[in-house]
Amino acid sequence: MGTAIALFTRDLRVTDNPMLTEAHSLGDDVIPLFIVDERLAVPPNRARFLRDCLIDLRGSLRELGGDLVVIRGDTEATLRRIGERAPVDTVVMAEDYSSYARTRRRRVERACAAIGASLRITDGTAIVPPGAATPTTGGDHYRVFTPYSRAWAAARWRKLVDAPRAISMPSGITGDDPDNVVGPVRAESPDIPEGGETQGRHRWEAWAERGVDYDSVHDDLAADDTTRLSPYIHFGCVSALELATDPRAPDALIRQLCWRDFFCQVLAANPRLTSAPYRFPEKDTWSHDPDALAAWQSGSTGVDIVDAGMRQLRTEGWMHNRARLITASYLTKVLDVDWRHGAAWFDRWLVDADVANNYGNWQWVAGTGNDPRPNRRFNLDRQARRFDPDGRYVARYLDRADDRSG
The missing domain is CATH 1.25.40.80 (Serine Threonine Protein Phosphatase 5, Tetratricopeptide repeat)
Structure with missing residues (x-):
C-alpha cells in the first residue's frame, strides 16, 4: 500500500483520531508528521502547551513502534522534501476551518500534486x-x-475509532526533538497546565x-x-x-x-468572523480610550469581578467561562471599546484560544454576532452576587482578604 503521511494539526492524540487511523489503514508505512509552520506566530502560553503536547504525542507513537517527525518550516516545502526522500502515496489530515487552516490546506494540496500523492481529509475536529x-x-x-x-x-x-496497534515507519525519515523545534518556551503565565493527551x-x-x-x-x-x-x-x-x-x-x-x-x-x-461583524451591523464608532483598555488588560479597572477575571487570565492562561462573559461585556458595553481589541488580548493569553469560540463569543457579547438579543448587557453587581456571592473568587485573584463575612 506504500507510505502515508499522517499530518497532525489540532489533533494531537492517538486515541479516537480518525486521521491517524485512516493513514494507518492506507499505508504499509506511516510518517507521523507535525510541521511548526514558520508563517504562524504562536503566543508563548500556547507554544509552551504545544511543546508539551508534541513531547507526549511522540512518546505515545514510540510506544506503538513509530515516532513523531517534528519539523520547523514552510508546510508546502516540508512535504515536498519528505516526498523526495520517501515514496509517499497519500497525505491524510483532519479538516479545520479557520482562514489559516484553509490556506494550509491549499499548500498541502499543491505539495501533494508536486509529489504525486493523494490528499485525504478526515473529520475529527x-x-x-x-x-x-x-x-x-x-x-x-x-x-x-x-x-x-x-x-x-x-x-x-x-463512531469512535481505536488507536492503531502498531505503526511502521520508513527508514531514513527523522525529525528533531519537539523541545528543540518548539522550545524550550517560557510561558507568559506562571500557572498554565501541562499539555498532552496523557494529562x-x-x-x-x-x-x-x-x-x-x-x-x-x-x-x-x-x-x-x-x-x-x-x-x-x-x-x-x-x-x-x-x-x-x-x-x-x-x-x-x-x-x-x-x-x-x-x-x-x-x-x-464566515471566515471573516475574526475581523468583521457577523450577523448584526456594527455601530458607527467605538470609543478610542487606550488608558481604559490598558486598565482592563491589567485587571486594574476598580471593578473587582472584572479585575479578578483579567488577573486569572494572566496568571493561568485560562479564565472561567462566566468571567469571560463578564469581562467581555464590561469592555464592550461599559467601556465601549471595540470587541476586536478584547478578542486579540484573549488570543494572546488563552491557552485554549480557539478561533471559532474566541471570536464567536466576543461577537456574541458585543452584539454583532449570534446573540438574538444584540443589546444584552450584564449587570456586573448582579453577576457578582449571583456567581461569587461570598467574594471568594475575587479574593483569590485580587490577593486580598475576604472581609465580607463581617
Whole structure:
C-alpha cells in the first residue's frame, strides 16, 4: 500500500483520531508528521502547551513502534522534501476551518500534486462537522444556537475509532526533538497546565470520577469545578466526541461541546468572523480610550469581578467561562471599546484560544454576532452576587482578604 503521511494539526492524540487511523489503514508505512509552520506566530502560553503536547504525542507513537517527525518550516516545502526522500502515496489530515487552516490546506494540496500523492481529509475536529447539520428552511448553516442544538443532537455522529496497534515507519525519515523545534518556551503565565493527551485524559478521569454536579456548579466562579479541559480539546489532546459520548458527561457539559461546534459552523461559513461583524451591523464608532483598555488588560479597572477575571487570565492562561462573559461585556458595553481589541488580548493569553469560540463569543457579547438579543448587557453587581456571592473568587485573584463575612 506504500507510505502515508499522517499530518497532525489540532489533533494531537492517538486515541479516537480518525486521521491517524485512516493513514494507518492506507499505508504499509506511516510518517507521523507535525510541521511548526514558520508563517504562524504562536503566543508563548500556547507554544509552551504545544511543546508539551508534541513531547507526549511522540512518546505515545514510540510506544506503538513509530515516532513523531517534528519539523520547523514552510508546510508546502516540508512535504515536498519528505516526498523526495520517501515514496509517499497519500497525505491524510483532519479538516479545520479557520482562514489559516484553509490556506494550509491549499499548500498541502499543491505539495501533494508536486509529489504525486493523494490528499485525504478526515473529520475529527468537530463532533458534528460543519455542513452535517443544516437548516431545513434553507441556508448553509445555523445563525441561532437553539435550533442548531436540536439539529446537532439529532445528527448522525461518527463512531469512535481505536488507536492503531502498531505503526511502521520508513527508514531514513527523522525529525528533531519537539523541545528543540518548539522550545524550550517560557510561558507568559506562571500557572498554565501541562499539555498532552496523557494529562488531558488524566484530568478527565479524575474529574468524572469525582461525580461533580456540573449542571449546578459550572457557573460558580469560586467553586472552580469545571473540567478545565478546554486547552486539551483545543489542541485535540482529548477527543470532543469521546467526551460527549461518555455516560459520565453531564448534560451541561455536552451543551458546551455543542456550542463549540455551533461556532465552528459559523466560522466555516464566515471566515471573516475574526475581523468583521457577523450577523448584526456594527455601530458607527467605538470609543478610542487606550488608558481604559490598558486598565482592563491589567485587571486594574476598580471593578473587582472584572479585575479578578483579567488577573486569572494572566496568571493561568485560562479564565472561567462566566468571567469571560463578564469581562467581555464590561469592555464592550461599559467601556465601549471595540470587541476586536478584547478578542486579540484573549488570543494572546488563552491557552485554549480557539478561533471559532474566541471570536464567536466576543461577537456574541458585543452584539454583532449570534446573540438574538444584540443589546444584552450584564449587570456586573448582579453577576457578582449571583456567581461569587461570598467574594471568594475575587479574593483569590485580587490577593486580598475576604472581609465580607463581617
